[in-house]
Amino acid sequence: MPLLITDEQRRSRLGHRHLLRAADRAATVPQVADALAGLHSTDAATVYLSVCARLAEPSAEAVDRALYEEVSLVKLLSMRRTIFAVTEEFAPYVNSSTAKAIAVKERATLLKHLREGAEGWDEARLAETERDALAALAARGQATTSQLAEDLPALRETILMNPGKSYGGHQSIGSRLLRLLASDGHxxxxxxxxxxxxxxxxxxxxxxxxxVPVREAKAEVARRWLAAFGPATEADLKWWTGWTLGDTRKALADLAAVQVRLADGTVGLVLPGDEETPDPTGPWAALLPGLDPTTMGWRGRDWYLDPAHVPALYDRAGNAGPTVWWNGRIIGGWAQRPDGELVHRLFTDPGTEARTAIEAEATRLASWLGPVRVTPRFRTPLERELVS
Structure with a gap:
């Protein structure tokens, strides 16, 4: 019979492997990104907040350097058609396994919109404009979309989106084309x-x-994800990646993933040799941002989040808001008010030790944020209530 891994053991792994215990915090930004198999980046603030929650010495400047100077983090439109920041070394695997297929769909979607909502556009003109945009960008070194549009009038043209609908409107071809070039990795x-x-x-x-060959790339993505998020289910990996069930199963088979039993009776999976790995225990607290990789890491969340609290902490599209953690469970949410004050609400009383640790984390967060004011891109009911 497969080994049983309890919820408590899963929560212990989470705190250690996701660098949330103080003793496990990282020294560098790439170490954080690798520990989590990537950082959610749809909201610009998430990368900074997620990384600094896990750095021994939080620093927005260090994240800046990783993203824009060293470029040791690469942003790709990838898993679940969202933007992730992954390390330079991991990026080719994410690109081949996931991002390339999304770029194909992005191109088909843009062409459809151009044919329906813009005059004189077809596949040939789109390809020509892409080449011209890349040449103009190479000549400038770097440029905003509006600056490129000064060189290429075609980028100033617009697409009528959702014609005949009350929510329809015009969008810049330039903004859509640059997004496509980014998804293509140019x-x-x-x-x-x-x-x-x-x-x-x-x-x-x-x-x-x-x-990287697609099959090899998918296996590597699955391996890194299981190392960070295992034990987890086949459904968790399928959801996290956005792959088909067939591709998910093939990647797990290529890894020879080992079955274990989870506390709710479902079948979990771990990497070979990771069935009984003892992870350090010990109390820890964390204030994690909206869309944090830990909060968004699994489809099945009952082992770390009471389902009764989901409506307060997630929006209707399933985007997580800021959360308060204690020993591997989400026990509340937090927000920053316009005057900079950090406030939180706990759903239950976790005791004096937990409250003290949570206050210490709030102080730590406030100290490196300084005058910066953060409003999540995806507002959740509890976050809105806390700042009102």
Whole structure:
């Protein structure tokens, strides 16, 4: 009979492997990204908050350097068609396993919108405009979409999206085309104009990532994810990656993933040799941001989150808001008010030790945030209530 891994053991693994215990915190930004098999980056603030929650010495400047100077983190439209920041070494595997297929769909979608909502556009003109945009960007070194549109008038044209609908409207062809070039791995975002929360940024050309055979790439992505998130179910991996069930099963088979029993009676999977790995125990608290990789790491979350608390902490699309953790469980949520005050609410009384640890984490977060004010891109009911 497969080995039983209890919920308590899973929570112990989580605290250690996700670098959330103080003793396990990392020294560098890439170490954090690798420990989590990637960082959610749809919201610009998430990368900074997720990393600094796990660094021995939190530093937004260190995240800046990793993203924009050293480029030791690469952002890719990948798992579940969301943006992830992964290490430079891991990026080719994510690109081949997931991002390339998404880029194909992105191109087909853009072509459909161009044919329906813009005049004179077809596949040939799109390809020509892409080449011209890349040449103009190479000449400038880096440029915003509006700057490139000064060189290429075609980028100033618009697409009528959802014609005939009340929510329809025009979108810039330039913004859609640069997004496509990014998903194809031809360009990357540069440092934001303003603070690290800014959504105004320039683009720069990048070398093409090395090609990895798709099957090999999927196996490597699954291996890294299981190392960080195992034990987990087949359904968890399928959800996290956005792969088909067939591709998910093939990747797990290529790894020779080992079955274990989980406390709820379902079959879990771990890497060979990881069935009985003892992970350190000990109390820990964390304040994690919206879309944090730990909060969003599994489809089945009952072992670390009471289902009764989901409506307060997630929006209707399933995006997680800021959460308060104690010893591997989500026990509340937090927010930052406009005056900078960090506030939180706990769903239950976890005791004096937990409350003291949570207050210490709030102080630690406030100390490195300084004057920065963070509003999650995806607002959740509890976060809105706390700042009102």
């Amino acid at each position: 360009v990357r975002r540069c440092r934001p104009r303003g603070s690290w929360l800014s959504s105004s940024y320039a683009w720069a050309p990048v070398p093409q990532l090395p090609d």
